[in-house]
Amino acid sequence: MVQLVTDAADLATKLTDAKEKLVIIDFFAKWCGPCKLMGPFIEELANEYPDVVMLKVDVDECEDAAIEYNIQSMPTFVFLKSKTEVVRFSGANKDKLKENLLKYK
Incomplete structure (x- = not known):
């Protein structure tokens, strides 16, 4: 399940709760076309990987984060x-997202 982050404090709490698990933060905007393409993926x-913590941060709503x-x-x-x-990248690259997930999980 993908969790929506509400602000920087919420993000900090979710990172603490994740403990040793891999956390992937998707920084997106509602108006961003490539972001919309990546959403379903x-x-x-x-x-497919419930042991990985997936977070979404709307940059317009959570500017602090x-x-x-x-x-x-x-x-x-x-x-x-x-x-x-451990790593970061920008762009709607599904292969790179899954490759890094598998590398670090």
Whole structure:
């Protein structure tokens, strides 16, 4: 299941709750075409890999979280293990998303 983050404090709580699990944060915007294309694929991955924590952050609604992670373009995917960033990339690249999920899970 993909969880929607409401603000930076909510994001911090969700990262703490994830403990050692891989966390993938999808920084998106509702008006972003490539973000809309990735949405269903992210849902599929969340269902296929329930041990991975999938979070979505709307950069327009959660500006504080977007600033904290220095998000410049959407979609941007940030991968974390134990609250430490292991990789990030921008763009609607399904193969790269799944490849990194499998590498770090």
